[in-house]
Amino acid sequence: MTPSEARLAQQFAFLNEIDKLKTILRASELTDNSRFENSAEHSWHICMYAMVLSDQAAPDVNINRVIKMLLLHDIVEIDAGDHPIHEAVDLAAVEAKEAAAATRIFGLLPDDQRDDFHTLWREFEAAQSPDAVFAKSVDRVAPVLQNLACGGGSWNKYNVTQDQLETRVGAKVARGAPAVWAYVKARVDEHFARRNSKAAQ
Amino acid sequence: MTPSEARLAQQFAFLNEIDKLKTILRASELTDNSRFENSAEHSWHICMYAMVLSDQAAPDVNINRVIKMLLLHDIVEIDAGDHPIHEAVDLAAVEAKEAAAATRIFGLLPDDQRDDFHTLWREFEAAQSPDAVFAKSVDRVAPVLQNLACGGGSWNKYNVTQDQLETRVGAKVARGAPAVWAYVKARVDEHFARRNSKAAQ
Numbered sequence: 001m002t003p004s005e006a007r008l009a010q011q012f013a014f015l016n017e018i019d020k021l022k023t024i025l026r027a028s029e030l031t032d033n034s035r036f037e038n039s040a041e042h043s044w045h046i047c048m049y050a051m052v053l054s055d056q057a058a059p060d061v062n063i064n065r066v067i068k069m070l071l072l073h074d075i076v077e078i079d080a081g082d083h084p085i086h087e088a089v090d091l092a093a094v095e096a097k098e099a100a101a102a103t104r105i106f107g108l109l110p111d112d113q114r115d116d117f118h119t120l121w122r123e124f125e126a127a128q129s130p131d132a133v134f135a136k137s138v139d140r141v142a143p144v145l146q147n148l149a150c151g152g153g154s155w156n157k158y159n160v161t162q163d164q165l166e167t168r169v170g171a172k173v174a175r176g177a178p179a180v181w182a183y184v185k186a187r188v189d190e191h192f193a194r195r196n197s198k199a200a201q
Numbered sequence: 202m203t204p205s206e207a208r209l210a211q212q213f214a215f216l217n218e219i220d221k222l223k224t225i226l227r228a229s230e231l232t233d234n235s236r237f238e239n240s241a242e243h244s245w246h247i248c249m250y251a252m253v254l255s256d257q258a259a260p261d262v263n264i265n266r267v268i269k270m271l272l273l274h275d276i277v278e279i280d281a282g283d284h285p286i287h288e289a290v291d292l293a294a295v296e297a298k299e300a301a302a303a304t305r306i307f308g309l310l311p312d313d314q315r316d317d318f319h320t321l322w323r324e325f326e327a328a329q330s331p332d333a334v335f336a337k338s339v340d341r342v343a344p345v346l347q348n349l350a351c352g353g354g355s356w357n358k359y360n361v362t363q364d365q366l367e368t369r370v371g372a373k374v375a376r377g378a379p380a381v382w383a384y385v386k387a388r389v390d391e392h393f394a395r396r397n398s399k400a401a402q
Contacts, residue, residue, distance in 0.1 A: 008384045011253045015343075016350055018249060019232040022242045031220040041223045044245035047272050048219060052212045052314065064265040071248050071268075113253065142216075149217055183209045 007110050014108040020078045027084035027157065028142075031149035039074040039082055042142070046070050049138045056177045057134045069124045069135045072117055076101035085140075085168050086158035098125075137176030140169050141184060148187055152195065162192045208311050215309040221279045228285035228358065232350035240275040240283055243343070247271050250339045257378040258335045266332045270325045271339065273318055277302035286341075286369050287359035299326075338377030341370050342385060349388055353396065363393045 001009065021040040028037045047070050054063040074082075079101035083089045106117045123129055127136050144165075147153035155165065165188065174181035202210065222241040229238045248271050255264040275283075280302035284290045307318045324330055328337050345366075348354035356366065366389065375382035 004380060005384055008381065012346060012384075015246075015250055015253060016232060016346060019246065019347070019350070022231055022238065022246075023233065023235065030223055031217060032224065034224065037223065038242065040245045041239065041241035044241045044248070044272065045216075045220065045223075047245070047248065047268075049216055051269060051272060052216060052310070064268075067248075067265075067268060067272075068252060071245065071252060109253070145213060145217060146220070149220070179205060180209065183206055183213075 010108060010110050011113075014105070017105060017108055018075055018078065021075060024074070024077045024082055026082050026143075027086070027154040028146040029150050029153050031146060033150045037146065039077050043071060043074050046138050046142050049142055050135070053138065053177060053180060056180050058130055058176070060130045061134045062131055065120075065131045066135045066138070069120050069131060070138065072121055073124045073135070073139065075105055076121070078105060084154060084158065086154060086160050086164070134176040137173045137180065141173045141177070141180060144169060144173075144184055144188065148191055152191070162188070211309060211311050212314075215306070218306060218309055219276055219279065222276060225275070225278045225283050227283050227344075228287070228355040229344045229347040230351050230354050232347060234351045238347065240278050244272060244275050247339050247343050250343055251336070254339065254378060254381060257381050259331050259377070261331045262335045263332055266321075267336045267339070270321050270332060270336045273322055274325045274336070274340065276306055277322070279306060285355060285359065287355060287361050287365070335377040338374045338381065342374045342378070342381060345370060345374075345385055345389065349392055353392070363389070 021043070022038050024039040025036045026039055026042055028042070029035065030037055047067050050063060050066050050070055054061075054066075057063060057066070076098040080094060080097035083094050102118055102121055106114045106121070108114075109117060124132050124135055127133060143154065147155050154160070160168075166185075170181055170185060170188075173184070222244070223239050225240040226237045227240060227243055229243070230236065231238055248268050251264060251267050251271055255262075255267075258264060258267070277299040281295060281298035284295050303319055303322055307315045307322070309315075310318060325333050325336055328334060344355065348356050355361070361369075367386075371382055371386060371389075374385070
């Protein structure tokens with residue numbers, strides 16, 4: 001095997017392995033309520049969010065880097081599973097599992113790409129750089145729209161209050177895309193007002 | 202509603218609508234044979250292919266544009282359905298359906314984005330620019346890897362011969378990524394040799 005074939009063998013080993021992300025189910029449902037969403041199609045959808053909402057990003061955000069970050073941000077779930085933000089979890093244990101997953105899965109790639117992907121994933125997780133802050137906004141806002149479209153979705157399942165939603169989701173969306181959260185929050189408020197008025201009847 | 206809210210309303214109408222791409226099934230199966238792949242998760246996977254195999258692209262290829270092209274290339278299937286390349290179809294009818302779908306679905310976006318997305322999609326379909334040629338290579342090679350991983354997949358279903366595969370797939374992959382096809386073709390040849398030797402027994 002030539003060095004160039006060996007490189008392709010590593011790249012295809014990685015590309016085959018990540019097919020498994022299509023089998024990792026999330027807490028959000030499709031907007032038609034037909035089934036739970038998987039992490040691969042979610043990753044596609046939020047890349048579309050990033051592309052469409054790019055005019056909402058701060059001027060120092062590089063949308064191409066954001067899209068690459070979002071494409072690979074959930075790959076660790078192949079080993080570590082998806083952990084809905086409204087579920088009580090041992091955060092340190094999840095972080096340790098995800099770090100091990102990143103090492104194993106990105107480790108299938110040639111060394112230069114392994115390091116690039118690992119760095120991009122760590123930057124996303126740290127949520128400090130302008131690109132990561134915007135990427136997180138997009139990742140957090142998409143399930144809100146999914147839940148609004150299907151009558152509450154995971155908010156009903158986990159009994160999420162409006163205050164919890166503001167802390168766990170709203171604050172993070174607003175950090176990278178304030179006008180987006182202002183717009184979506186108005187729809188969220190309407191949803192909860194309808195729910196509360198039904199509960200009071 | 203302010204102009205900025207009206208723009209967000211259009212953007213979210215589009216982002217909600219394209220959730221339907223998660224329900225469009227392709228002829229390829231997941232590598233674990235558990236079910237057919239949908240076009241949203243396929244779009245994610247080939248963006249990862251583009252990212253990983255970017256060192257195989259011609260020097261004038263802009264990989265960021267390729268990724269954007271691949272993110273939106275299948276959205277027309279929401280109205281027009283997926284048409285496997287090994288299936289006999291009325292090509293002109295499919296093209297007309299897809300053109301109408303692009304007009305309707307991209308038409309949900311604000312005018313500037315509608316035009317940008319439409320242009321990018323048409324460039325992909327025309328398969329002439331360096332970016333589109335590489336994007337097509339990546340789109341065509343992924344199902345080959347899926348089929349190899351699950352013992353033949355859609356090649357078995359549609360009785361695809363090695364010659365048909367070379368014409369319909371190989372030539373197109375090789376156009377944008379010759380070394381990738383040389384590598385994958387060797388695996389394809391092994392697959393068909395095993396199949397033919399079993400058939401002869």
